[in-house]
Amino acid sequence: xxxxxxxxxxLSAIALSACATAPDYKDFTTFxxxxxxxxxxxxxINHSEEVEAADLFLTTLPVPLSEKGYYVFPTNxxxxxxxxxxxxxxxxxxxxxxxxxxxxxxxxxxxxVEILExxxxxxxxxxxxxxxxxxxxxxxxxxxxxxxxxxxLIVDKSQGGSGNIFADLIATAIVxxxxxxxxxxxxxxxxxxxxxxxxPGQGIPAGPYSALYKSDTKQFPANGTGRISDATxxxxxxxxxxxxxxxxxxxxxxxxxxxxxxxxxSDQNNSN
Amino acid sequence: MKLVSxxxxxxxxxxxxxxxxxACGNKSMYNWGGYSNNLxxxxxxxxxxxxxxxxxxxxxxxxxxxxxxxxxxxxxxxYGYTKLELNDANTAAIYFQKxxxxxxxxxxxxxxxxxxxxxxxxxxxxxxTTGEM
Numbered sequence: 001x002x003x004x005x006x007x008x009x010x011l012s013a014i015a016l017s018a019c020a021t022a023p024d025y026k027d028f029t030t031f032x033x034x035x036x037x038x039x040x041x042x043x044x045i046n047h048s049e050e051v052e053a054a055d056l057f058l059t060t061l062p063v064p065l066s067e068k069g070y071y072v073f074p075t076n077x078x079x080x081x082x083x084x085x086x087x088x089x090x091x092x093x094x095x096x097x098x099x100x101x102x103x104x105x106x107x108x109x110x111x112x113v114e115i116l117e118x119x120x121x122x123x124x125x126x127x128x129x130x131x132x133x134x135x136x137x138x139x140x141x142x143x144x145x146x147x148x149x150x151x152x153l154i155v156d157k158s159q160g161g162s163g164n165i166f167a168d169l170i171a172t173a174i175v176x177x178x179x180x181x182x183x184x185x186x187x188x189x190x191x192x193x194x195x196x197x198x199x200p201g202q203g204i205p206a207g208p209y210s211a212l213y214k215s216d217t218k219q220f221p222a223n224g225t226g227r228i229s230d231a232t233x234x235x236x237x238x239x240x241x242x243x244x245x246x247x248x249x250x251x252x253x254x255x256x257x258x259x260x261x262x263x264x265x266s267d268q269n270n271s272n
Numbered sequence: 273m274k275l276v277s278x279x280x281x282x283x284x285x286x287x288x289x290x291x292x293x294x295a296c297g298n299k300s301m302y303n304w305g306g307y308s309n310n311l312x313x314x315x316x317x318x319x320x321x322x323x324x325x326x327x328x329x330x331x332x333x334x335x336x337x338x339x340x341x342x343x344x345x346x347x348x349x350x351y352g353y354t355k356l357e358l359n360d361a362n363t364a365a366i367y368f369q370k371x372x373x374x375x376x377x378x379x380x381x382x383x384x385x386x387x388x389x390x391x392x393x394x395x396x397x398x399x400x401t402t403g404e405m
Contacts, residue, residue, distance in 0.1 A: 038377035055315040059308045066345050067301055071377035074346035076311060076326075077353035106380025186312070209301070209345075 025201030026230070029222040031146045034139045037208050038071040040107035043079060043090035045236055048118035053185075054090065057115060057133075060189040064197050065111070069210025073105055094236040102140025109146060112136040112237040121154065129188050130154045135196050136235045137204065147204055148229030151192040202230070302344035305333025320358075327354035345375055349382065356389075365389050 041061050046054035058075060066072045085104075087093050093101065094112050102110055117132035130153070137147045197203045200219035206212035306329065314326040330351040337343040352367030365386060372382040 052316070056312060059312040059315065062344075062346065063304060063308055069301075071345045071375050073378070073381065074350040074353065074371075076314075077346075077349055080353065080357070106377070108377070186308070 025221055025223060027223050027225040027227050028205055028220045029224060030144060030228060031205060032222050034146055036070070036108035036139065036146070038073065038108045039065050039137070040073045040078065040102060040105050040110045040140070041075050042093050042101070042110055042112060043082065045090040045094055045114040048115050050118040053115050053118045056185055057113060057189050060186060060193055061111070061113065064193045068197060068204060069207030069213055071209070073107060078105065091236060098138045098143040099140060107140045109137050109140050112138070112235060114235060116233065128154050131188055131192055133192050133196070134231055134233060134235055136237050138237065145228055148231050148235070149196040149202060150231045150233070151196050153192055153195070155188045155191060301342065303333070303337035303340065303342045304344055305329065305336055307333060307344070323354060323357060327351065327358060330354060343374070348374065349378060361389055
């Protein structure tokens with residue numbers, strides 16, 4: 001019997017270490033109550049000098065989001081439609097009103113990604129890539145911030161791993177699922193996406209097409225802490241106040257500065 | 273006694289494996305047919321030839337995925353849009369309709385796009401008398 005206990009202990013230790021996570025879980029109260037069924041991927045802002053990074057990154061997003069259980073709008077079709085409609089510039093799209101953008105496509109939510117850094121690092125022992133991404137999901141119906149995650153990884157090309165056990169495990173699975181040529185850069189992007197989207201307590205809850213839909217509340221709890229983001233930088237799409245888009249449109253310098261309500265349904269000016 | 277402990281042992285191994293796989297679930301729901309990679313190939317060189325190639329790859333992916341009914345979200349529409357760009361509006365409409373049928377979340381956008389197609393259509397068809405219903 002003792003042997004069995006030891007075996008059980010070892011195996012559960014393995015099970016736990018395989019999915020080791022930071023103890024600081026985010027608060028999913030807003031996300032769960034918004035209950036988005038669909039996600040619109042908009043063009044990626046690229047702050048790095050790696051010219052192809054934005055398009056490359058865009059191609060790695062639909063698989064992990066769909067596999068998480070969401071309806072993901074056809075990425076290339078959306079990109080082309082936006083370009084036709086004069087919304088080809090990522091910075092412009094990210095700073096545009098979320099609800100109006102979502103209305104164009106009938107989307108429940110929008111994911112904005114910014115590439116903050118994408119740099120090749122060489123040292124004596126290895127060659128790696130340092131990447132720094134910011135992911136933001138906002139509610140398409142009211143523009144509220146639903147979730148935000150920042151990933152700062154150094155991926156060692158020679159060993160093919162990011163050092164983040166979780167990211168590596170899932171990334172390998174996603175690479176396999178997406179049939180990728182597993183080029184270095186795709187691997188890097190997939191690792192970061194996996195760490196951002198899938199990590200318990202940090203990623204996003206399962207969507208309606210997942211078997212885990214609404215049954216993963218332990219991993220993605222509504223713990224009421226109000227901690228929706230772990231970002232250390234400000235996204236182009238998100239300023240500290242989720243209603244900032246609405247407020248910005250109104251001329252500043254009105255008599256009262258701290259009113260909160262009734263600004264949403266009142267302004268429907270025709271911008272075209 | 274030995275038999276019991278063996279069974280017990282197997283049970284523990286089994287449950288732990290279940291926990292492991294469910295916690296880090298990496299089973300793929302959909303058959304992507306190399307979508308990410310094909311899209312990247314197209315973005316690296318956005319000419320008509322690559323568009324045709326991307327379109328063909330989407331078609332093959334859909335055909336394969338339909339066998340096990342695991343066509344990913346957006347795939348029908350993605351293919352439809354490439355056909356539209358390749359000036360095959362009829363095929364495009366068929367696939368926009370398929371997307372509409374399979375994914376309720378797509379309906380708003382699909383209706384919008386199909387409406388655009390039908391307003392484009394009269395220019396292509398031969399002029400007919402207006403009396404017909």
